[in-house]
Amino acid sequence: MRRVGPLLGMAVLLAGSFATGGAGRPGAPGDPPLSERPSPSAAEPVWPEAAGVEHVPAPVVPSDGAAPARLAFTLVSPDRMLADLSALTAIGQDALFRTSGTSGEREAFDLVASRLSGFSHLAALGATVERVPFRVPLASEVHEASLSLRVGGSWVDVPAHALQGHRDDLSRALRFDSDGRAGDDRPDPVTAEGSPYFVQLPSSLYALPAGSMQGRVLFADYALLDRGVVSAAEATQAAAALLLTRPAALVLVTRYSNVRGEAHGSFVGDVSSLVSLLDPPPAPTLYARLEDLGPAGITDWAGLERVTSARVTWDQDVNVAAPSQLLAFRIPGADPSRAVLLGAHLDSPNSPGGLDDGSGSVALLETARVLDESRERPPVETVLVFFGSHERGLYGSSAFAAARSDLLDRAVAMLQLDCLTHPLDGLGGSLVLEARSHRALGDPRLPFPEALAALSARQGVGLAVWEAAGIVSDNSSFDGFDVPATDTIFASESMTEVHVEGHLHDPYDDVPLVALHRDDLADFARVALTFVLDLPREAGDLRPTPAPDRRAVFVASHTEPAHMTPAQQTVLGMALAHEGFDVDVVPYGVPVTDEELAGATLAVVLPVVDFADPTAAPQTYDEAWTDAEADALVRFAGRGGLLVVANSGSWLRYGSTPVGANEDALDANAVASRFGASFEDRRLSGSAATATGTHALLSGVSSLVLASGNGLAIRPGSGQVLARAGSDAALVLVPWGPSGGEVLVLSDLAVLGGQGATAPNLRFLQNLASWARTRPAP
């Protein structure tokens, strides 16, 4: 049954909805040194040449009948999966677990690579492991986080964990850096020791005078700021009240509960309300699970009163433009002209990540193991992708989707496994496929999840199909490339917030909870095997769009945030697909050339922008267009192509949300000025641009929604101004050359954004796609 799912949008990634806000990154005058840059070109894979996408009419999938007895499906072993999971969740226990950009995340990738290297039959088939580096704007590394309690005259060490700071905003993130300086990984531990004070009730907390905890270690029941049980405003107020007492150190104590309405540590390690504060001054802060205090003889809150002294030692460093990665395991199939993509995310949100997304990650490993043991050759090229930095905001899958146009063109579908949950008592739950349809463009069908559900039913695995309104998981990064994509999650229609009600992003997301779901874990792997073995054999074309007969190229050669490509400009990608465009990307780090633009009738030049380190010397790294690249773009317009040159005063999250200043914005002039237009060093005011004139691009559009303060004013040269913000040109069309070329200069890339059920400028995106198709052909 298809239904619009409950509020699971943003299901398992918690895309900063709690942690955003604030002024964004301070100005970023410098860039990281070249030696720290990833080199995507060096990591280019050797995917087989695309052999064209086969477009067969509607999928025909038998929905009943007995499953054939198949060796592969009988080989699935939840015991092996749980053993893998134990190894995975043990990583980073004394640091930030497998959090994006940390040593724990790197160790997890090493573990997966090591497991995959042991599959000799797959190796004989030609399977390869490729690890692709990319960077994330911020990460931190914990060198030490320890808690000692003095009980009955002796000191006892108990497990405790550090908190990850803000995901995007450096000034906030640095409150969780033990020396307050980014990018320095010298040991600089802070030790705080003092007599303890315990606060459990709001009335006790608010009775504490400011400054009253100086020299003491304040233990707080995390329920005071757990947004599973208190409002965001109450949580923020409690966090500020704790810090106002100026403790020498703060220890947040969590307790397990599976009862609705009771706290169980939701978000304590990652996006707690402490993370968003800019004041009062921070204190060294750790969290501890009450259940881990047994070595000190403490089993309940009252037992804490036996502690006579406490000592916190903490050493943590924030890194800007930190390295992360993804791993693609490619198994050649019988038909190399088609591919299936099976994904999971390996990083965790500073939690053991047993369910989220250890469960999906070990299901991928089990899929590979079963294929190896059964010696069954996959029908099509099979790519298992372990994404990093999902919890920072889908960075791994965005980077992958933006860099693998050739593979995406051949993809039958993409299936994400993210993730099993352990629902609170009474909620129930079952496996669900959650996917975004093209409803915004008038087509609500979901042929891929419907086909997969029908095939899985034959294997005895029931899958409901839910339509998602917005981002779900890493599958969502593929929607803008017209790759049928869906996520598999264990969920219940009764859930309203899957993290809180499913034990995701809390410190109890560990192996014991997953072990309660052995059968579901095995079903996860069976769904994956159905996807890999049966779907490509039995389903036809699962795309709801016409077979492409045109090509659009997004040029991201100097655009590091993959969020500024169709990976997160989803509705634009969908609109182009509806007009018959195949959407490709020239990825970050790959120069644009005539060859890259061959066969395209639309090219979108994305802004020059990187995750620059404001603390690094400005001359060390400078992204910029080369003359040869600008020449290739001029030749493209000269051949009659439609060239869009877009700019952005900030780097954008999810295609439309400004985050940090883009110090490279004026570098766009190296391209724009070749067409007589240029960007001024001045931001557009206002949050809308008014359409002027009657050009078809603005048919039915009275104004364009801008990201406030993000667009740059345009000097139009000889171009026609199509929209203005105040007195500034915001959209300019320049005719170019004798072959009918045109250059559309756009002050704010966010105008092209929109990845939910709709986009603020939907009609304009449709007009652009339609104009690109119907304007006089070159």
Ligand SMILES: [Zn+2]
């Ligand atoms: Zn997840």
